[in-house]
Amino acid sequence: MNLTPEQVKAFYAAAAKQYDAEFIDKSTSRGMKIIAGFLDAIGVMDKTDFMEHCTTTIGSSIYFPYTPGVATPQYPLDEQVSTLAHELVHCCQFDDDPVEFMVLYLTNKSARAEYESAAYAADLEWSWKTRQKGYNITLRAQSLLSYGLGQEHVDFMRQYLEVQDDVFRQGGAVSPVVEWAWRWFQENPA
DSSP states (O other): OOOOHHHHHHHHHHHHHHTTOEEEEGGGOHHHHHHHHHHHHTTSSOHHHHHHHOOEEETTEEEESSOTTOOOSSSOHHHHHHHHHHHHHHHHHHHHOHHHHHHHHHHOHHHHHHHHHHHHHHHHHHHHHHHSSOOOHHHHHHGGGGGTOOHHHHHHHHHHHHHHHHHHHTTOOOOHHHHHHHHHHHHSOO
16 A cells, blocks of 8 residues: 555544544653653653654543654554554543543553454554555564563464454454544545
């Protein structure tokens, strides 16, 4: 899929409207800087990594470490779309039951692994739709270690994504977010 900066910006605007989401530059958020310092202090994640390499969703607010529609080596346009699909899944999870989502995500490691697995499945599905191939599932599952989770959660996500990978390889769809995004790009070609 050949994306243009204008198309990605328009997609972000449409997604904000569709999912009632707010997009915030992470580097300008005092709250994100406080969270980064806290995660660094307790040894979960380096504060610079958190601020520069992690998109963070709280409720329907999504904090990006990049400017949507501005391609960089770390965040090319296709990665920006994939990242947004992942984060919109979290918005939907929150919308389903805000209190339960926040409590479980913060206090229950198995629930956090399940929430993240569903979101990573969305970007895996997007990869199949746009590139006709998946990604390194084992490597992606290892990312859960930076979420304060253990090897058992990494193994769970790897197995979950392997099953989803088979579904996507055969053209099946799972994520309503990806279905919406795919339809949007079909209706709004570059």
